[in-house]
Amino acid sequence: MKEKRTLMLPGPTPIPKKARLAGAEEIIGHRELECEELLEEVVEGLKYVFQTKNDVLVLTCSGTGGLEASIANTLSKGDKVLSLCTGAFGERYATIAENYGVNVERLDFNWGESIDIDLVEEKLEADNKIKAILMTHNETSTGVINHPKPIGKLAQKYDCLLLIDAVSSLAGIELKTDEWAADVVVTSSQKALMTSPGLCLVSVSPKALKAGESADLPKFYWSFKRAKDRYDAKKQTPSTPAISTLYMLREVLREIKEEGLENVFRRHKIVTKAIRESMKAIGLKLLVSDKIASKTVTAVKLPQGIEYNVLRQKLIDDYNVYITGSKGQLKGQVFRIGHLGNVSRIDILSTISALELALLKLGFEVELGIGLQAAQKVFYEEERR
Structure with missing residues:
Protein backbone atom coordinates (compact mmCIF):
# COMPACT_ATOMS: atom_id res chain seq x y z
CA MET A 1 0.00 0.00 0.00
CA LYS A 2 1.47 3.35 -1.03
CA GLU A 3 2.39 5.54 1.92
CA LYS A 4 0.63 8.90 2.30
CA ARG A 5 2.71 11.68 0.70
CA THR A 6 4.33 13.80 3.40
CA LEU A 7 5.44 17.06 1.81
CA MET A 8 8.15 18.67 3.95
CA LEU A 9 9.39 21.25 1.48
CA PRO A 10 9.87 25.02 1.93
CA GLY A 11 7.18 25.27 -0.75
CA PRO A 12 4.87 24.29 -2.26
CA THR A 13 3.31 23.27 1.04
CA PRO A 14 0.32 21.08 1.96
CA ILE A 15 -3.06 22.74 1.38
CA PRO A 16 -5.86 22.47 3.99
CA LYS A 17 -8.84 20.39 2.92
CA LYS A 18 -11.34 23.27 2.92
CA ALA A 19 -9.01 25.30 0.73
CA ARG A 20 -8.56 22.42 -1.72
CA LEU A 21 -12.33 22.09 -2.02
CA ALA A 22 -12.69 25.86 -2.44
CA GLY A 23 -10.33 25.63 -5.40
CA ALA A 24 -12.88 23.41 -7.14
CA GLU A 25 -15.53 26.16 -7.14
CA GLU A 26 -17.08 26.99 -10.50
CA ILE A 27 -14.95 29.43 -12.46
CA ILE A 28 -16.31 32.97 -12.78
CA VAL A 42 -8.71 38.39 -0.01
CA VAL A 43 -7.03 41.81 0.11
CA GLU A 44 -8.54 42.63 3.50
CA GLY A 45 -7.46 39.23 4.83
CA LEU A 46 -3.96 39.82 3.52
CA LYS A 47 -3.72 43.17 5.29
CA TYR A 48 -4.35 41.31 8.54
CA VAL A 49 -1.51 38.88 7.80
CA PHE A 50 0.88 41.59 6.53
CA GLN A 51 -0.08 43.67 9.58
CA THR A 52 -0.49 46.71 7.37
CA LYS A 53 -2.86 49.50 6.38
CA ASN A 54 -0.92 49.99 3.17
CA ASP A 55 -2.08 48.85 -0.25
CA VAL A 56 -1.79 45.11 -0.86
CA LEU A 57 -1.60 44.20 -4.53
CA VAL A 58 -2.40 40.79 -6.03
CA LEU A 59 -0.18 39.70 -8.93
CA THR A 60 -0.60 36.50 -10.89
CA CYS A 61 2.91 35.05 -10.84
CA SER A 62 5.41 33.41 -8.50
CA GLY A 63 7.25 35.24 -5.75
CA THR A 64 10.12 35.97 -8.12
CA GLY A 65 7.77 38.06 -10.23
CA GLY A 66 6.92 40.14 -7.18
CA LEU A 67 10.59 40.68 -6.40
CA GLU A 68 11.15 41.86 -9.95
CA ALA A 69 8.13 44.15 -9.63
CA SER A 70 9.51 45.63 -6.41
CA ILE A 71 12.61 46.77 -8.31
CA ALA A 72 10.85 47.93 -11.47
CA ASN A 73 8.32 50.06 -9.60
CA THR A 74 10.55 51.90 -7.14
CA LEU A 75 13.92 52.49 -8.83
CA SER A 76 15.54 54.00 -11.89
CA LYS A 77 18.44 52.80 -13.99
CA GLY A 78 21.70 53.63 -12.23
CA ASP A 79 20.12 54.05 -8.80
CA LYS A 80 22.28 52.63 -6.05
CA VAL A 81 20.92 49.94 -3.73
CA LEU A 82 22.43 48.01 -0.85
CA SER A 83 21.65 44.30 -1.11
CA LEU A 84 22.05 42.25 2.06
CA CYS A 85 23.04 38.73 1.03
CA THR A 86 23.04 35.82 3.48
CA GLY A 87 22.35 33.02 1.02
CA ALA A 88 21.06 32.03 -2.41
CA PHE A 89 17.83 34.02 -2.30
CA GLY A 90 19.49 37.20 -1.08
CA GLU A 91 21.92 36.85 -3.97
CA ARG A 92 19.05 36.31 -6.39
CA ASP A 108 27.80 39.55 1.72
CA PHE A 109 27.59 37.57 4.93
CA ASN A 110 28.72 34.00 5.48
CA TRP A 111 26.09 31.44 4.56
CA GLY A 112 24.55 30.29 7.81
CA GLU A 113 24.93 33.69 9.47
CA SER A 114 22.43 36.54 9.75
CA THR A 136 15.54 38.51 2.58
CA HIS A 137 13.51 38.05 5.76
CA ASN A 138 13.87 34.28 5.80
CA GLU A 139 16.87 32.95 3.88
CA THR A 140 15.44 29.61 2.82
CA SER A 141 18.71 28.24 1.46
CA THR A 142 20.34 28.33 4.91
CA GLY A 143 17.40 28.39 7.33
CA VAL A 144 18.32 31.81 8.76
CA ILE A 145 16.00 34.61 9.91
CA ASN A 146 17.07 38.19 9.22
CA HIS A 147 15.09 40.59 11.39
CA PRO A 148 13.58 43.55 9.48
CA LYS A 149 12.87 45.80 12.48
CA PRO A 150 16.40 47.24 12.93
CA ILE A 151 16.85 47.49 9.16
CA GLY A 152 13.60 49.47 8.95
CA LYS A 153 14.93 51.92 11.54
CA LEU A 154 18.07 52.40 9.47
CA ALA A 155 16.03 52.92 6.29
CA GLN A 156 14.12 55.68 8.03
CA LYS A 157 17.27 57.25 9.50
CA TYR A 158 19.06 57.34 6.13
CA ASP A 159 15.95 58.06 4.05
CA CYS A 160 15.96 55.03 1.79
CA LEU A 161 13.41 52.37 0.89
CA LEU A 162 13.29 48.96 2.51
CA LEU A 163 12.30 46.15 0.12
CA ILE A 164 11.74 42.76 1.73
CA ASP A 165 11.61 39.27 0.27
CA ALA A 166 9.15 37.57 2.65
CA VAL A 167 8.27 34.76 0.26
CA SER A 168 9.03 31.95 2.73
CA SER A 169 8.22 33.84 5.93
CA LEU A 170 4.95 35.75 5.79
CA ALA A 171 2.20 33.99 7.80
CA GLY A 172 4.81 31.80 9.45
CA ILE A 173 7.16 34.32 11.06
CA GLU A 174 6.24 37.65 12.65
CA LEU A 175 6.54 40.58 10.21
CA LYS A 176 4.99 43.89 11.28
CA THR A 177 5.01 45.69 7.95
CA ASP A 178 3.92 49.14 9.09
CA GLU A 179 5.50 49.17 12.53
CA TRP A 180 8.85 48.06 11.15
CA ALA A 181 8.80 50.59 8.28
CA ALA A 182 8.86 48.07 5.43
CA ASP A 183 8.10 49.82 2.13
CA VAL A 184 7.60 46.78 -0.10
CA VAL A 185 7.00 43.25 1.21
CA VAL A 186 6.70 40.38 -1.24
CA THR A 187 5.28 36.92 -0.59
CA SER A 188 3.62 34.14 -2.57
CA SER A 189 0.66 31.84 -2.21
CA GLN A 190 2.36 28.44 -2.03
CA LYS A 191 4.40 28.92 1.14
CA ALA A 192 3.04 29.68 4.63
CA LEU A 193 -0.19 30.90 3.00
CA MET A 194 -0.69 27.19 2.15
CA THR A 195 -2.38 27.70 -1.20
CA SER A 196 -1.47 26.43 -4.65
CA PRO A 197 1.23 28.29 -6.60
CA GLY A 198 0.17 31.14 -8.85
CA LEU A 199 -0.29 34.30 -6.78
CA CYS A 200 2.20 36.85 -5.53
CA LEU A 201 1.04 39.26 -2.84
CA VAL A 202 2.80 42.60 -2.34
CA SER A 203 2.30 45.29 0.28
CA VAL A 204 3.36 48.76 -0.88
CA SER A 205 3.81 51.81 1.34
CA PRO A 206 2.93 55.41 0.35
CA LYS A 207 6.68 56.12 0.33
CA ALA A 208 7.23 53.34 -2.22
CA LEU A 209 4.34 54.53 -4.36
CA LYS A 210 5.78 58.06 -4.28
CA ALA A 211 9.16 56.72 -5.40
CA GLY A 212 7.39 54.96 -8.24
CA GLU A 213 6.26 58.28 -9.72
CA SER A 214 9.81 59.02 -10.84
CA ALA A 215 11.03 55.44 -11.36
CA ASP A 216 11.99 54.94 -15.01
CA LEU A 217 12.51 51.18 -15.20
CA PRO A 218 10.30 49.40 -17.76
CA LYS A 219 7.11 47.77 -16.55
CA PHE A 220 3.63 46.97 -17.76
CA TYR A 221 2.43 43.65 -16.39
CA TRP A 222 4.41 44.37 -13.20
CA SER A 223 3.11 47.93 -12.80
CA PHE A 224 2.05 48.71 -9.23
CA LYS A 225 0.23 51.81 -10.47
CA ARG A 226 -1.93 49.81 -12.88
CA ALA A 227 -2.70 47.27 -10.16
CA LYS A 228 -3.53 49.93 -7.56
CA ASP A 229 -5.59 52.08 -9.90
CA ARG A 230 -7.67 49.14 -11.11
CA TYR A 231 -8.27 47.87 -7.58
CA ASP A 232 -9.13 51.31 -6.20
CA ALA A 233 -11.56 51.98 -9.04
CA LYS A 234 -13.27 48.61 -9.43
CA LYS A 235 -11.82 46.07 -6.98
CA GLN A 236 -10.29 44.25 -9.93
CA THR A 237 -6.86 43.29 -11.22
CA PRO A 238 -5.57 44.72 -14.53
CA SER A 239 -5.22 41.25 -16.08
CA THR A 240 -6.96 37.94 -15.44
CA PRO A 241 -6.08 36.67 -11.95
CA ALA A 242 -5.71 33.04 -10.86
CA ILE A 243 -9.34 32.78 -9.79
CA SER A 244 -9.25 29.23 -8.41
CA THR A 245 -6.21 30.11 -6.32
CA LEU A 246 -8.03 33.20 -5.03
CA TYR A 247 -10.86 30.95 -3.84
CA MET A 248 -8.34 28.82 -1.99
CA LEU A 249 -6.51 31.79 -0.53
CA ARG A 250 -9.75 33.30 0.75
CA GLU A 251 -10.48 30.11 2.68
CA VAL A 252 -6.94 29.97 4.12
CA LEU A 253 -7.10 33.61 5.21
CA ARG A 254 -10.37 32.91 7.00
CA GLU A 255 -8.71 30.01 8.83
CA ILE A 256 -5.68 32.14 9.77
CA LYS A 257 -7.95 34.86 11.14
CA GLU A 258 -9.89 32.29 13.15
CA GLU A 259 -6.70 30.81 14.60
CA GLY A 260 -5.18 34.24 15.26
CA LEU A 261 -1.76 35.40 14.05
CA GLU A 262 -0.07 35.00 17.42
CA ASN A 263 -1.23 31.39 17.60
CA VAL A 264 -0.02 30.79 14.05
CA PHE A 265 3.44 32.11 14.92
CA ARG A 266 3.54 30.11 18.15
CA ARG A 267 2.61 26.92 16.28
CA HIS A 268 5.50 27.45 13.87
CA LYS A 269 7.91 28.04 16.77
CA ILE A 270 6.87 24.81 18.50
CA VAL A 271 7.23 22.73 15.35
CA THR A 272 10.65 24.27 14.72
CA LYS A 273 11.81 23.43 18.22
CA ALA A 274 10.60 19.84 17.82
CA ILE A 275 12.48 19.40 14.54
CA ARG A 276 15.68 20.94 15.86
CA GLU A 277 15.68 18.96 19.11
CA SER A 278 15.03 15.73 17.23
CA MET A 279 17.93 16.33 14.84
CA LYS A 280 20.27 16.94 17.79
CA ALA A 281 19.05 13.76 19.48
CA ILE A 282 19.63 11.70 16.33
CA GLY A 283 23.21 12.98 16.25
CA LEU A 284 22.90 15.29 13.24
CA LYS A 285 24.40 18.78 13.19
CA LEU A 286 22.28 21.82 12.47
CA LEU A 287 23.64 24.46 10.10
CA VAL A 288 22.66 27.50 12.18
CA SER A 289 22.30 28.36 15.86
CA ASP A 290 18.94 28.42 17.63
CA LYS A 291 19.18 32.22 17.97
CA LEU A 302 24.56 15.66 6.00
CA PRO A 303 26.48 13.01 7.94
CA GLN A 304 29.80 11.94 6.48
CA GLY A 305 29.42 9.22 3.89
CA ILE A 306 25.76 9.89 3.07
CA GLU A 307 24.91 11.71 -0.15
CA TYR A 308 21.90 14.00 -0.29
CA ASN A 309 20.43 12.49 -3.48
CA VAL A 310 20.62 9.00 -2.00
CA LEU A 311 18.97 10.06 1.27
CA ARG A 312 16.27 12.00 -0.53
CA GLN A 313 15.42 9.10 -2.84
CA LYS A 314 15.38 6.61 0.05
CA LEU A 315 12.85 8.79 1.90
CA ILE A 316 10.68 9.03 -1.21
CA ASP A 317 10.89 5.38 -2.26
CA ASP A 318 10.40 3.84 1.17
CA VAL A 334 22.89 19.92 3.82
CA PHE A 335 19.32 18.79 3.54
CA ARG A 336 16.39 21.01 4.44
CA ILE A 337 13.07 20.23 6.08
CA GLY A 338 10.23 22.65 5.44
CA HIS A 339 7.74 23.08 8.28
CA LEU A 340 5.47 25.95 7.33
CA GLY A 341 1.78 26.41 6.82
CA ASN A 342 -0.40 23.31 7.03
CA VAL A 343 2.22 21.03 8.61
CA SER A 344 0.91 19.07 11.60
CA ARG A 345 2.64 17.49 14.57
CA ILE A 346 1.88 14.10 13.02
CA ASP A 347 3.69 15.19 9.83
CA ILE A 348 6.69 16.15 11.94
CA LEU A 349 6.72 12.85 13.83
CA SER A 350 6.29 10.86 10.61
CA THR A 351 9.19 12.68 8.99
CA ILE A 352 11.49 12.14 11.97
CA SER A 353 10.61 8.42 12.05
CA ALA A 354 11.22 8.03 8.32
CA LEU A 355 14.50 9.91 8.56
CA GLU A 356 15.74 7.68 11.38
CA LEU A 357 14.89 4.55 9.39
CA ALA A 358 16.41 5.87 6.16
CA LEU A 359 19.64 6.91 7.88
CA LEU A 360 19.93 3.54 9.58
CA LYS A 361 19.47 1.74 6.26
CA LEU A 362 22.19 3.93 4.75
CA GLY A 363 24.68 3.00 7.46
CA PHE A 364 24.35 5.90 9.91
CA GLU A 365 24.28 4.69 13.51
CA VAL A 366 21.09 5.92 15.16
CA GLU A 367 19.00 4.58 18.02
CA LEU A 368 15.53 4.22 16.56
CA GLY A 369 13.00 6.40 18.34
CA ILE A 370 15.49 8.77 19.93
CA GLY A 371 14.56 11.66 17.64
CA LEU A 372 10.88 10.90 18.08
CA GLN A 373 11.24 11.04 21.84
CA ALA A 374 12.89 14.46 21.65
CA ALA A 375 10.11 15.84 19.46
CA GLN A 376 7.38 14.25 21.57
CA LYS A 377 8.89 15.83 24.66
CA VAL A 378 8.72 19.26 23.03
CA PHE A 379 5.08 18.78 22.04
CA TYR A 380 4.14 17.40 25.46
CA GLU A 381 5.78 20.24 27.37
CA GLU A 382 4.26 22.90 25.12
CA GLU A 383 0.78 21.39 25.46
CA ARG A 384 1.03 21.62 29.24
CA ARG A 385 1.76 25.36 29.21
Missing part, protein backbone atom coordinates in the same frame (compact mmCIF):
# COMPACT_ATOMS: atom_id res chain seq x y z
CA GLY A 29 -15.59 35.95 -14.99
CA HIS A 30 -12.84 38.15 -13.63
CA ARG A 31 -14.88 41.32 -14.29
CA GLU A 32 -17.99 40.08 -12.47
CA LEU A 33 -19.18 41.47 -9.14
CA GLU A 34 -18.65 38.05 -7.56
CA CYS A 35 -14.96 38.16 -8.43
CA GLU A 36 -14.66 41.73 -7.17
CA GLU A 37 -16.10 40.63 -3.82
CA LEU A 38 -13.73 37.66 -3.76
CA LEU A 39 -10.71 39.86 -4.41
CA GLU A 40 -11.78 42.45 -1.85
CA GLU A 41 -12.10 39.84 0.89
CA TYR A 93 17.33 39.52 -5.26
CA ALA A 94 20.58 41.37 -6.02
CA THR A 95 20.80 39.69 -9.43
CA ILE A 96 17.27 40.75 -10.32
CA ALA A 97 18.18 44.37 -9.57
CA GLU A 98 21.40 44.12 -11.58
CA ASN A 99 19.45 42.82 -14.57
CA TYR A 100 17.40 46.02 -14.50
CA GLY A 101 20.52 48.17 -14.65
CA VAL A 102 20.44 49.14 -10.98
CA ASN A 103 23.79 49.83 -9.31
CA VAL A 104 23.90 47.08 -6.70
CA GLU A 105 26.36 47.01 -3.82
CA ARG A 106 26.28 43.55 -2.28
CA LEU A 107 26.96 43.25 1.42
CA ILE A 115 22.78 40.20 8.83
CA ASP A 116 25.18 42.28 10.94
CA ILE A 117 23.26 45.51 11.62
CA ASP A 118 26.41 47.47 12.47
CA LEU A 119 27.94 46.70 9.06
CA VAL A 120 24.72 47.80 7.35
CA GLU A 121 24.80 51.14 9.17
CA GLU A 122 28.45 51.63 8.28
CA LYS A 123 27.58 51.28 4.60
CA LEU A 124 24.64 53.68 4.85
CA GLU A 125 26.67 56.19 6.83
CA ALA A 126 29.43 56.14 4.24
CA ASP A 127 27.20 56.52 1.17
CA ASN A 128 24.27 58.94 1.00
CA LYS A 129 23.38 57.88 -2.53
CA ILE A 130 21.80 54.55 -1.53
CA LYS A 131 18.13 54.64 -2.58
CA ALA A 132 16.99 51.26 -1.24
CA ILE A 133 17.93 48.30 0.91
CA LEU A 134 17.11 44.80 -0.36
CA MET A 135 16.81 42.05 2.24
CA ILE A 292 18.92 32.91 14.24
CA ALA A 293 17.07 29.75 13.16
CA SER A 294 14.18 30.04 10.74
CA LYS A 295 10.71 29.07 11.96
CA THR A 296 9.69 27.73 8.55
CA VAL A 297 12.66 25.66 7.34
CA THR A 298 15.54 23.85 9.03
CA ALA A 299 18.90 23.11 7.40
CA VAL A 300 20.70 19.98 8.62
CA LYS A 301 24.26 18.98 7.77
CA TYR A 319 8.18 6.35 3.00
CA ASN A 320 6.89 8.91 0.45
CA VAL A 321 8.45 11.71 2.53
CA TYR A 322 9.79 14.70 0.59
CA ILE A 323 12.64 16.89 1.80
CA THR A 324 14.96 19.09 -0.25
CA GLY A 325 18.62 20.04 -0.53
CA SER A 326 20.24 23.45 -0.70
CA LYS A 327 21.81 25.64 -3.37
CA GLY A 328 25.07 27.34 -4.22
CA GLN A 329 27.79 27.00 -1.60
CA LEU A 330 25.77 24.46 0.39
CA LYS A 331 24.74 22.18 -2.45
CA GLY A 332 25.32 18.57 -1.42
CA GLN A 333 26.28 19.53 2.13
